[in-house]
Amino acid sequence: MMKKIAIYAAAFAALVACNKEMGPSAQSESVLPQEERMVEVTLNAIGHGITTKAVVEDTADEAKVNNVQFFVFRANEDELEVCTSAAMTTQTISCTAGKKDVIALINAPQYQDVSTRTELLAKISELKNNTRSNFEMIGEAEDKDMLKTGDAIAVAVDRIASRIVIKKITKNFTSPALQALEFSVDRIYLINAAGNSTYSDKIDAFDGTNTLRIEPLKWYNIAKANDGDLADANVKSLVYNSYIDAENSSADYTKKGHVIANSGEGNPAVEWMPNLSLYAYPNENICNADGTDIPSADADAKHVDTRLVVEATVGVKKYFYSITMPQMDSNKSYEIENLTITRTGSEDPNLPTVFYDGEFSITVNDWTLVKLGEAGDGNIQL
Numbered sequence: 001m002m003k004k005i006a007i008y009a010a011a012f013a014a015l016v017a018c019n020k021e022m023g024p025s026a027q028s029e030s031v032l033p034q035e036e037r038m039v040e041v042t043l044n045a046i047g048h049g050i051t052t053k054a055v056v057e058d059t060a061d062e063a064k065v066n067n068v069q070f071f072v073f074r075a076n077e078d079e080l081e082v083c084t085s086a087a088m089t090t091q092t093i094s095c096t097a098g099k100k101d102v103i104a105l106i107n108a109p110q111y112q113d114v115s116t117r118t119e120l121l122a123k124i125s126e127l128k129n130n131t132r133s134n135f136e137m138i139g140e141a142e143d144k145d146m147l148k149t150g151d152a153i154a155v156a157v158d159r160i161a162s163r164i165v166i167k168k169i170t171k172n173f174t175s176p177a178l179q180a181l182e183f184s185v186d187r188i189y190l191i192n193a194a195g196n197s198t199y200s201d202k203i204d205a206f207d208g209t210n211t212l213r214i215e216p217l218k219w220y221n222i223a224k225a226n227d228g229d230l231a232d233a234n235v236k237s238l239v240y241n242s243y244i245d246a247e248n249s250s251a252d253y254t255k256k257g258h259v260i261a262n263s264g265e266g267n268p269a270v271e272w273m274p275n276l277s278l279y280a281y282p283n284e285n286i287c288n289a290d291g292t293d294i295p296s297a298d299a300d301a302k303h304v305d306t307r308l309v310v311e312a313t314v315g316v317k318k319y320f321y322s323i324t325m326p327q328m329d330s331n332k333s334y335e336i337e338n339l340t341i342t343r344t345g346s347e348d349p350n351l352p353t354v355f356y357d358g359e360f361s362i363t364v365n366d367w368t369l370v371k372l373g374e375a376g377d378g379n380i381q382l
Helices: 026-030 117-123 199-203 233-239 298-305
Strands: 040-046 068-074 080-086 091-094 098-106 124-126 137-146 152-159 162-166 169-173 185-192 196-198 238-244 270-271 277-279 305-314 315-322 332-336 338-341 363-366 368-373 379-381
Touching: 040 068, 040 098, 068 091, 068 117, 068 368, 080 091, 091 368, 098 117, 117 199, 124 199, 137 332, 162 305, 196 199, 238 270, 238 277, 315 338
Parallel strands: 040 152, 162 332, 169 338, 332 368, 338 379
Antiparallel strands: 040 091, 068 080, 068 098, 098 137, 124 196, 137 152, 162 277, 169 270, 185 238, 185 305, 305 315, 332 363, 363 368
C-alpha cells in the first residue's frame, strides 16, 4: 500500500502575507457586510490519490514537504486576495468572508510576486527543479465557504511528475549460445523525457480523470542519453542511472556495468533486482510511434514517445532494450515487475524493441500504479 503523504502539521508558523494588512477584529464579523468582514481560516494541503494499491511503496523522500504556498482568490475571480508561504501544510490566513478558490503549491519556486490566478497558472514548472526529495505538487479547492473565523479548507494536491519503475531483470535467452555469454546491465535511463509544463496544464486537468493534456516545451535525452542534458545534476538523478564505475561519458560503450552471472549447469534463467525509479514530466504520447519520431522545436514535438532504455552488453556487443511508455499522466507510477531478456536488442536506443511471443506489461498507480504489459501484470519479455 502506498504511504500517505505526511502533510498534516500540529502547529501554525509565522506566515508570509502578500496582501494588505488585515486589521478588523473578530467582533466586527456579525455587523459588517460579508464583503467587508475579515475572518481567519485554516488551510490544509492533503494528499490526493497518492495512497492507493501501489506495489512499490511511496518513499518518505518522494512524499517530503519542504515548503507550501497557498494562493487565495475570490471565487471565480482572477485577482489574488492573499498568499502565504511556510514550511508546513497547515497555515492560517486572514481574508474577507465569502466563497474562495484556493491553489496550493508544494516544493515549488517562490511566486509571492504574482497578482492574478492567470499569472500564477502561466508559470512554468520545470523537471530540473525537482529532486528525489523535493517533488513539486499542486492542487486547487474551488468555491469554498470562508464565512467565519475558524473555518478550515482542505486542498488536495498531486505530484506533477510521473514515475517509471523497473523492479527485476531476468536473463533467459532462448538461444543456449547467447545464454552462455556474459550479460551486463550497463545503464538504465529515459529518452525523450518531457521536461516542463505550465501549472495550468495540471489545474485544468482536475476533471475527475486526473489526465493531463499538455505540450512540453522542453525535452531531455532526445533519442539517446545526452551528456549535455545530464550535466544538470537534478535532471541526471531523475532520468538516468549508470551501473558502470567511474563513467566518463554516456557515449562510452566500451565499459560494462552489473553482470547478471550464469548460475548452475545448463545456464538456467537468472534474475537481478535493480528496483530502480526514474522520473519525467507527463507526456501525452498521442500518436502511434514507429520508433522514428524525435522531439523537435515545432508543434509536432508533443507526438514523441517517452521510452525506458535498458542498455546492456551481451558478450562484447552493446544492445539497447527500449520500452515505449503509454500516455504518461501526472502522479502516476508506471511499473515493470519483470523484464525478461530472451534475445539480443536493438542497436539504436530510440528504436522500440519488438515484442514477439513475449508479454509487454506496464502497470499505473497513484503514485497511481500502472502495470506495463499486455496481461497487465508488469511482466515483459524481449
